Amino acid sequence: MDLKSKIRVIEDFPIQGISFKDITTLMKDKVAFKASVDMIINNLKEKDIDHIVGPEARGFLFGAAAAYGLGVGFIPIRKPGKLPSETSIIEYDLEYGTNSLEIHKDAIEKGDKIAIVDDLLATGGTMIAAADLIERLGGEVVAMEFLIELESLKGRERLEKYYINSLVKYYK
Known part of the structure; x- marks a missing residue:
């Protein structure tokens, strides 16, 4: 399925020069939403994860759905x-x-294998912070999954020590 065709692009939102990727159009399409979550699940099913972590707020949407599909726990950041x-x-x-981001101190046990799922990889700052929180608690980040990656912002380069998968890529 061509997920990119289901994402609405709004130029100059929220400010001039930003090309906003609106995922609400993908999410309201039951076939596209299911397909995107299924792709995340299929990519993670061989990773032997214990939990999915989803950063607020859109990470909750895809992360919780993928956790349910994999039969693993979901942890919000x-x-x-x-x-x-x-x-x-x-x-x-x-x-x-x-x-700032925070996580419950008892959310992750030493040795837990974690996948972080979010809607967007941009500069990677939020993901670095999320991974640091997980690792401080003794978890191991085994994968990062994204619906969208903005390649021009080079977030992947900042996260090179992690396995990263994104379903849709935009340069701008």
């Missing part, structure tokens, strides 16, 4: 203040400023 129990937090740099 959230913005600060959203998780009710004791957390581990990481602050990371953005192009203009910083951001």
